[in-house]
Amino acid sequence: MTKKYMQDFDSDRSLSYFTFQHLTEAVFWNNSDGTIMYVNDTACKMSGYSREELATMKVRDINTSELTADLSVFRKKLKAAKQLTFETKFIHKQGHLYDVEVISNYFEHNKQEVFCCTVRDIRQQKDYEEKLRNANVKLEGLLKESEERFRDLFEEAPIAYVHEGLDSKFIRANKAALRILGVRPDEVPFTYGKNMSADTPEAHRRMKEAFESIGRGTDTSGVVLELRRKDNGKPLWVQWWSNPDKSGEFTRTMILDITDKVLMEQEQAMLQAQNQYLQDEIKLNNNFEEIVSKSKKFHKVLQQIEQVASTDATVLILGESGTGKELLARAVHNISKRSKRPLIKINCATLPANLIESELFGHERGAFTGAMDRKIGRFELADGGTIFLDEIGELPVELQAKLLRVLQEGEFERLGNPKTMKVNVRVIAATNRNLEEAIAKKEFREDLYYRLNVFQIVSPPLRNRKEDIPLLVKHFVKKYESKMGREIKHIPDKVIAALMLYDWPGNIRELENMVERALILSVGDTLEYGDWVPSAKNMAVSQTTLSKMEDVERAHIMSVLNQTNWKVSGEKGAAKILGLNPTTLESRMKKLEIKREK
Numbered sequence: 001m002t003k004k005y006m007q008d009f010d011s012d013r014s015l016s017y018f019t020f021q022h023l024t025e026a027v028f029w030n031n032s033d034g035t036i037m038y039v040n041d042t043a044c045k046m047s048g049y050s051r052e053e054l055a056t057m058k059v060r061d062i063n064t065s066e067l068t069a070d071l072s073v074f075r076k077k078l079k080a081a082k083q084l085t086f087e088t089k090f091i092h093k094q095g096h097l098y099d100v101e102v103i104s105n106y107f108e109h110n111k112q113e114v115f116c117c118t119v120r121d122i123r124q125q126k127d128y129e130e131k132l133r134n135a136n137v138k139l140e141g142l143l144k145e146s147e148e149r150f151r152d153l154f155e156e157a158p159i160a161y162v163h164e165g166l167d168s169k170f171i172r173a174n175k176a177a178l179r180i181l182g183v184r185p186d187e188v189p190f191t192y193g194k195n196m197s198a199d200t201p202e203a204h205r206r207m208k209e210a211f212e213s214i215g216r217g218t219d220t221s222g223v224v225l226e227l228r229r230k231d232n233g234k235p236l237w238v239q240w241w242s243n244p245d246k247s248g249e250f251t252r253t254m255i256l257d258i259t260d261k262v263l264m265e266q267e268q269a270m271l272q273a274q275n276q277y278l279q280d281e282i283k284l285n286n287n288f289e290e291i292v293s294k295s296k297k298f299h300k301v302l303q304q305i306e307q308v309a310s311t312d313a314t315v316l317i318l319g320e321s322g323t324g325k326e327l328l329a330r331a332v333h334n335i336s337k338r339s340k341r342p343l344i345k346i347n348c349a350t351l352p353a354n355l356i357e358s359e360l361f362g363h364e365r366g367a368f369t370g371a372m373d374r375k376i377g378r379f380e381l382a383d384g385g386t387i388f389l390d391e392i393g394e395l396p397v398e399l400q401a402k403l404l405r406v407l408q409e410g411e412f413e414r415l416g417n418p419k420t421m422k423v424n425v426r427v428i429a430a431t432n433r434n435l436e437e438a439i440a441k442k443e444f445r446e447d448l449y450y451r452l453n454v455f456q457i458v459s460p461p462l463r464n465r466k467e468d469i470p471l472l473v474k475h476f477v478k479k480y481e482s483k484m485g486r487e488i489k490h491i492p493d494k495v496i497a498a499l500m501l502y503d504w505p506g507n508i509r510e511l512e513n514m515v516e517r518a519l520i521l522s523v524g525d526t527l528e529y530g531d532w533v534p535s536a537k538n539m540a541v542s543q544t545t546l547s548k549m550e551d552v553e554r555a556h557i558m559s560v561l562n563q564t565n566w567k568v569s570g571e572k573g574a575a576k577i578l579g580l581n582p583t584t585l586e587s588r589m590k591k592l593e594i595k596r597e598k
Contacts, residue, residue, distance in 0.1 A: 319459030367416025
């Protein structure tokens with residue numbers, strides 16, 4: 001502002017007058033005897049009186065304050081203090097009272113004492129304060145009710161809760177805590193670190209650490225403590241959670257009694273130890289429940305599987321098609337330490353050569369034409385588990401070097417990504433090819449063969465374990481009869497005898513397919529002899545492949561003996577079925593060295 005403007009402003013009193021009249025507070029000018037001398041417009045609106053009416057009134061006519069009742073006393077106080085602030089009630093022209101805040105100021109003007117009072121209407125403020133007081137009262141009631149409910153929940157909760165001080169003393173414990181710990185109510189507070197004991201050094205260490213963490217005011221989450229009850233000294237196992245209160249004065253602790261669970265686990269462990277011998281005896285049956293065999297030759301294969309399964313050695317399974325090489329690979333995985341991780345399979349003969357690398361090692365998006373998305377390879381999926389490479393002899397030579405690197409270093413790269421990936425995978429490979437011949441023809445890398453052939457298992461063909469044919473027939477009948485809504489109760493001896501004469505070039509897979517076909521063609525509850533049985537021509541060809549005629553006779557006699565549970569004589573004995581005298585059959589058995597396996 002310019003100096004001239006300030007002079008004009010000072011000389012023009014109209015703005016000051018306007019401001020005085022329209023203040024939000026009412027202004028009363030009073031003389032020393034309490035007569036109202038002058039008011040602004042706000043005072044008239046607040047009190048309901050006109051300016052003329054108020055000019056004929058005294059302060060006590062509208063002010064109910066006891067402070068101003070004795071005006072001489074009030075004047076002395078105000079003169080001494082120069083300003084006094086107080087709340088009171090004013091009387092409206094219509095007779096009702098309303099709350100106001102009064103600020104009285106003392107002045108001397110023209111040698112006369114005058115009082116200037118600004119009055120603010122505080123009715124809305126008082127209403128708000130009243131509502132706030134009522135809300136606080138209601139809140140206090142709710143808090144009290146909530147505290148009572150919490151107290152009930154605390155006392156009756158099925159889980160133990162305790163409040164303990166930083167000196168490891170129970171300050172407060174609910175009923176469950178007292179019951180679990182064996183403490184009487186009159187024993188609280190007590191120092192539980194001194195009144196409870198741990199049996200073993202490890203349990204003592206864990207208890208000490210838990211108590212020290214409580215003393216430091218730090219959290220303990222789910223610590224298992226082995227203690228003894230205070231009342232009777234019986235063993236007690238609890239799971240313990242503690243966290244300090246924000247005040248830092250005490251800690252809240254929750255205790256879960258797991259004694260029954262621990263005792264049950266201990267009992268199970270004891271029973272397991274007691275039955276270890278029996279488990280060892282039946283281990284083969286349990287581990288290889290999918291494998292059906294009573295053959296001594298095949299039993300040796302199962303023993304080999306048990307020997308190698310506990311290691312991480314690479315396994316090479318050799319055998320003709322249909323002999324169950326994948327089943328043997330699964331058995332190795334199922335009883336290995338990797339059994340909880342996946343067994344990933346890939347058949348190297350069923351995929352085009354240009355896709356095998358992607359299947360084995362994966363690819364990035366755009367790595368080749370048609371690679372629209374990123375793909376995780378089988379080796380990456382098998383990380384921590386086992387990968388089964390079936391028909392490994394069909395793997396293209398250009399990929400064999402990459403496979404060798406994975407076997408030796410556990411490293412590979414996805415197609416389209418130079419980053420080297422590390423995996424921990426156990427490899428089981430299988431083939432029906434003669435890999436040594438493939439090496440001679442430059443179709444298989446010799447170094448890869450030696451890396452795969454760490455532990456070799458040969459799956460015998462069915463013609464070398466014909467004593468398993470009756471068991472396998474029953475197994476496949478049971479497998480398929482429910483799927484077809486059938487129930488086969490009888491398998492004629494002539495059916496088994498015919499099957500025993502066949503050489504099974506397709507091995508177990510061929511037998512399974514043949515039994516499935518037989519179920520379709522048979523009517524009733526008997527597996528009928530029909531055109532599904534290998535033809536006489538095939539049998540003749542089969543027989544020519546045998547080294548001796550005695551082998552056929554031995555297999556047939558053993559089949560019948562298995563059907564009769566090795567009963568030789570009698571109406572339902574093997575001799576009756578074969579049309580021989582019992583003594584003749586016994587003589588033939590002795591000559592052919594047929595003995596029942598134990």
